[in-house]
Amino acid sequence: MIVVKNLRKELAAQQVLNGVDMTVEDGEILALLGASGAGKSVLLRTLVGLLEPDSGEVLIDDVDIHRSRGKELASIRDRIGMLFQAGALFDSMTVYDNLAFPLREKTRMTRTQINARVEKYLQRVGLSEAVDKYPAELSGGMQKRAALARTLVGEPKIIFFDEPTTGLDPLIGNSILRLICDLHEEFKFTAVIVTHNFQKVFQIVNRVAMLDEGVIRIQTTPEEFMEFEHPSVQNFVIEALQGPLEAVKNDSQG
Amino acid sequence: MIDFFAKFGRSARYSVGRLGLFGKFLGKTLLYIFVPPIKLDRIINRINFIGTKSLWLIILISAFTGAVMGLHGQHTLAQFGASGRVGTLVSLALLRELGPVVCAIMVAGRAGSSIASELGVMQITEQFDALKIMNLNPFRYFMAPIFVASLISVVLLTGIFNFVGIFAGYFVTGGLLGVSYGSYFGGVIDFVIFNDILYGSIKAFVFGGIVAWVSTYKGFYTGRGAEGVGRASTEAVVLSSVLILVSNYIMTSLMF
Numbered sequence: 001m002i003v004v005k006n007l008r009k010e011l012a013a014q015q016v017l018n019g020v021d022m023t024v025e026d027g028e029i030l031a032l033l034g035a036s037g038a039g040k041s042v043l044l045r046t047l048v049g050l051l052e053p054d055s056g057e058v059l060i061d062d063v064d065i066h067r068s069r070g071k072e073l074a075s076i077r078d079r080i081g082m083l084f085q086a087g088a089l090f091d092s093m094t095v096y097d098n099l100a101f102p103l104r105e106k107t108r109m110t111r112t113q114i115n116a117r118v119e120k121y122l123q124r125v126g127l128s129e130a131v132d133k134y135p136a137e138l139s140g141g142m143q144k145r146a147a148l149a150r151t152l153v154g155e156p157k158i159i160f161f162d163e164p165t166t167g168l169d170p171l172i173g174n175s176i177l178r179l180i181c182d183l184h185e186e187f188k189f190t191a192v193i194v195t196h197n198f199q200k201v202f203q204i205v206n207r208v209a210m211l212d213e214g215v216i217r218i219q220t221t222p223e224e225f226m227e228f229e230h231p232s233v234q235n236f237v238i239e240a241l242q243g244p245l246e247a248v249k250n251d252s253q254g
Numbered sequence: 255m256i257d258f259f260a261k262f263g264r265s266a267r268y269s270v271g272r273l274g275l276f277g278k279f280l281g282k283t284l285l286y287i288f289v290p291p292i293k294l295d296r297i298i299n300r301i302n303f304i305g306t307k308s309l310w311l312i313i314l315i316s317a318f319t320g321a322v323m324g325l326h327g328q329h330t331l332a333q334f335g336a337s338g339r340v341g342t343l344v345s346l347a348l349l350r351e352l353g354p355v356v357c358a359i360m361v362a363g364r365a366g367s368s369i370a371s372e373l374g375v376m377q378i379t380e381q382f383d384a385l386k387i388m389n390l391n392p393f394r395y396f397m398a399p400i401f402v403a404s405l406i407s408v409v410l411l412t413g414i415f416n417f418v419g420i421f422a423g424y425f426v427t428g429g430l431l432g433v434s435y436g437s438y439f440g441g442v443i444d445f446v447i448f449n450d451i452l453y454g455s456i457k458a459f460v461f462g463g464i465v466a467w468v469s470t471y472k473g474f475y476t477g478r479g480a481e482g483v484g485r486a487s488t489e490a491v492v493l494s495s496v497l498i499l500v501s502n503y504i505m506t507s508l509m510f
Contacts, residue, residue, distance in 0.1 A: 050383050078389065090381055091376075091381070102388045105388075106388065
C-alpha cells in the first residue's frame, strides 16, 4: 500500500506540489490525472524517490522511501518498478541484455534461470523475436513493450507507469493498455498510471486521483469522477472528451 | 545597486555550489573505484573505447609531433653548433611535456567528448533514472569504470606517444638531415633520466583522471535536449583541456 502525506515540492520557484495526500491500495490500478503541467510527473518521480520532496512522506508498505537508507531502501526499491514515458531502455544493450541486466546485477540467479525469466516476459509482451535487437531498431510500440517487459522482469509488487500511451498511435496505445490490464490480472501488482488521457485508462482502472493546483482534488471511482462537480474537474472532463480547442470555443461562447 | 549585489550574490552562490558538486562527483567516483564488486568487464570495455580506439590517432599525432620537433630542433641547435643534441631535445620535450599534454588533449577530444555525449543522452532519456529505480548505482557502472579506464589508457597512450615521437624525430633528423643514429640516441640515453619518464607518467595519470572526471560530470549534469548534450560535449573538451594545461604548469613547477 502506498500512502502519501502532505507532500510538498517547489521547483524553479514554483510550488508544484502543495500538500498532496493520497493512498493507493494493494493490487489496485489508480490513474493519476491532471492537465498538462499540473505536476503529475513531478509527483510520480517523488513517489518513486527520483525527486526529494521539500516536506511530507511517501510510505510504501509503511516505510518512508525518502527517509530510508541502505538495505531498507534497497528492499523498497526491489518492490517497485517504473515504466518511463520514453521507455528508458539502455540503448547500448540488446533487448535481451536490457532485461537480463538487473537480474545479473541484483540477484544470484544462474544463467539458465535468467534466460528462462527473460524469455517468459518477452514472450508475454510478444517480443520473443526481438531478443537480439537494439532499442534503436525497434518501433515506438515495441520499445514500450520491451520497457514493460524490463519493468516486469524483476517481478515488482508496485509499478508506476508514466504516460504509457504518449507518443503512440491510438491502436498501439490501446494495445499497451490492454497488455497492462492483462498483466495486472496475471501478476496482481499495484499500479499507478500517470496520464492526461483518462478516456483510454478509464476502462482498466479501479480508482482515479486528479492533481490540480498542487493538491489531489479528488480521489474516487471513474464513475464518480465524471459526476464530480468542481470547475477544474469538469473543465478537465470536457477538455478530455471534446479536445482542448473545443473546450476553449465552448468557454468563449458560454 | 542592490539588484547588482543580489545578482552577484546569487551567481557566486551558484558557482560555489557547482564547484562543490564537481568535487563531490569526483569523491563519489573515487569511492566506487574501491567499493566491490569491481566491474572489471566494464573497465576493459572502456579501455578498448578510450585507449585502443585512440591508438592510431595517437600514433599519427605523435609521429608528426616528433618529426616537427626534430626538424625545428636540428635547425635551431645547428646554429649553436649543438646539432648532436637534437635527440636530447626531442626526447625531453616529449617525455616531460608534449607527450602527456598532447596525448591527454587528444583523448579528451576523441573519447572525452564522446563519453559526455553518451552519458548526456542517457541522462535526458532517463536511463540513469531507470538504473536508480533498479537500485543500481550509475557511479559503479559508468563513472568508476570510465575513470579507471581513462587513467590506464592515457598512461599507456602517452608511453606509445613518446616512443613513436622519439623515433619519428630520428627518422627526420637521421633520414633527411644526416644526424647519425649514435648521435641522436646517444643524446637520448645520456640526458634522459628515470625521473623524466616517471614524472611524465604521473602527469599522464593525472590528465587521464581529469579527462574522465570532466567528461563524466559534464555528461551526467547535461542540459536539456540535443542542445544541452552538444554543449556538454563541447564543454567537456574545453574544460578538460584548460584543466590539463593548468595542472601541467603546476606539476611542472613542482617536479622539475
